[in-house]
Amino acid sequence: MASSMSVSRRRFGRLLARISGSRRQFSSTTSSISIDDQQQQQAQPQPQPRSLNLYSAINQALHIALDSDPRAYVFGEDVGFGGVFRCTTGLADRFGKSRVFNTPLCEQGIVGFGIGLAAMGNRAIAEIQFADYIYPAFDQIVNEAAKFRYRSGNQFNCGGLTIRAPYGAVGHGGHYHSQSPEAFFCHVPGIKVVIPRSPRQAKGLLLSCIRDPNPVVFFEPKWLYRLSVEEVPEHDYMLPLSEAEVIREGNDITLVGWGAQLSIMEQACIDAEKDGISCELIDLRTLIPWDKETVEASVRKTGRLLISHEAPVTGGFGAEISASIVERCFLRLEAPVSRVCGLDTPFPLVFEPFYMPTKNKILDAIKATVNY
């Protein structure tokens, strides 16, 4: 699973740079990792990969999904003109308004409609405009999508449903354009939760989610829509679900994260290395059902674990990872599991830099854990 690292250029979007660029101490690099070897082998000679940002990679995945399956549909608020983050640009023109369309402003409607569409053997790709606005659909996701197969004794399922939603901090989003609600959904047997960290990952993982025979919630790191740029193969490829990826190998401590937070964690790893600490960084990619084995194997090697996410620390998915690894590796652990996460407050606009699990908070926690 180890892979070579290359640092790709990351451009700051005009708006982001203006509003918050001076404040944010975030890493300006992101890792780009080669996709699974097998997957590349299957492919015929392909055109050269192109440099793409995250939203364009998502757009490409949606193009492929619609193109490769006539029973695939893309819908949600404002998706017709390309979506507020441009992820659905060009889709309605190419595939027609009966397959790519605006819905009324109603999240419970979007997901309920998607469940019904999926139950008839279609691929329903629903967009929720912001993860912060997924809550009106909570009942449809938790009580309906997640239990559709189980409650019918597998007579019915809505496995063709994929819900995409941009999540996370963006520098100026305040309470309702910044949330990371993944942990709520990780408490729900019957759905999968997937979060990509980069354009290439996003394309491969989204195609897997769309084609997975289970309902999936796919959270997209909106902070990276424009900022994260890497080479993305043009062809149709999928990356496996429920397989974590070791994106940086090390011996002294294991770091686990997902989505946008990984680039911050990576910066901390690079800085720690200067102090002689060797960090192993794991991208969990699928949060449920998650790849305990990869994390366990790493912690058995390093003896230390740090988890970092933007969501509030209390009840975050970091708690679940921590408990599971303590169960499995108690005697191997040389320090308490460390969590560097968001504060237990609503996401506060002007205090965003204070709220965030910054590189230096992670770096300090790495040192404290290693020197425990």
Next chain:
Amino acid sequence: MAVWFSRSRTIGYCLRKKLGFFGLVGHESSCCFSPSFRHISSIRQIGGSYGNPNGFLNDSAIHFRSWRFESSTAETQLDPQYFQEEDDLNQGLDFPGGRVTFTSELRFISESGDKRVPCYRVLDDNGDPITHTSFAQVSKELAVKMYGDMVTLQMMDVVFYEAQRQGRISFYMSTTGEEAINIASAAALSSDDLVLPQYREPGVLLWRGFTLQDFADQCFGNKADCGKGRQMPVHYGSSKHNFFTVSSPIATQLPQAVGVAYSLKMDKKDACVVAYFGDGCSSEGDFHAGLNFAAVMEAPVVFICRNNGWAISTPIEEQFRSDGIVVKGRAYGIRSIRVDGNDALAVYNAIRTAREMAISEQIPVLVELLAYRVAHHSTSDDSSKYRPVDEIEYWKSSRNPVNRFRKWVERNGWWSDKEESELRSSVKKQLLKAIQVAEKTEKPPIAEIFTDVYDHPPPNLKEQEKVLREDIKRHPKDYPSDVSL
């Protein structure tokens, strides 16, 4: 009566592209109130003409429990949409809500009326009162304040929008095109009425005395912001002005408004609740919850829908297939009216009347105001991507609510060019000063990160504050310097 949309619903929904959003056809004047209702003191009568005396109940056995609210009984007037001459009104079924007559005809209720619900207005496009129109007299003093606030609102939008473009504030939403809705509805209320806003109603706060400095402080999120810098710009709120804090999630305010109103009802207050919302908002589940609760609880709420044709890029044809919002009232058992939202006098009259009904009869009322979102949705939006520029131009020039009201005020001899230029230069000065001051004012202290999550910070937050303060000492460069410790 001006036909607002060129497309007719009976013809189909696909004409919009060709004909655009606008189109003004015909000029037959229509008035919804008879002249005797000019005076607000006769409001009760207005209610009566709409009201629901329990006609059916009188001649039928009541088989359901009598605690049901009176207004849930059937209507006396026979609606031609539902009744035909052949129907035998003596044959019927006693059913909760009132007697239901039988019919032998297999007949579905049409999905739409023959004609669209007309739109009440007072001033024509030139700012002339339409003959026979009924409206309450507006004094010079009131009219001048209304006009002044409409101009101020307009200018605030221009200056704050520009501040966002310059990167001085992070975000902004303009009210352009909805100045009359904002100011005239606010003018029709009493300051005791509680307002639950969506977000495009800052004019209500302006009317109530929220200063330009207050607006600027919120947009800059400094320590003078009563929201303590925690929310994005335009998420205003002021308990002093009976204006609940704006929340981004759409439609959540609607059922909340009913709870607030029920409290006023229980306390027998001489006030109502006013809940604002957009056309897009009406698609949310909370819209249904809010209206249905209001009807069943008989709560004094005035629901004000700003139907401005768009929800971000989604036109109303893709939002609903009803004749707008006004017709939804009846389905919930709520009295409703459609009003020209670009006519300040019509808005003022309709809201004033609706408010009186809500309070005196203790019922909800739904008002649909037709207007156009001339502005981009927000500073994150470029509406030229999804709508024709000439459509925007048409609403901005030919149907401009501020210009129309100005013509009327001028015609009355209450306003001159000199006053206009004095007003504008004074407002501009105040705005620039407000922005300068807001920009210089420091951010709220970091202790405010942890307050107000609960009434008192629990131990986990106290600990997190301690850890954060240590981190700031270790890494001062990670943190903005304009936030005081």
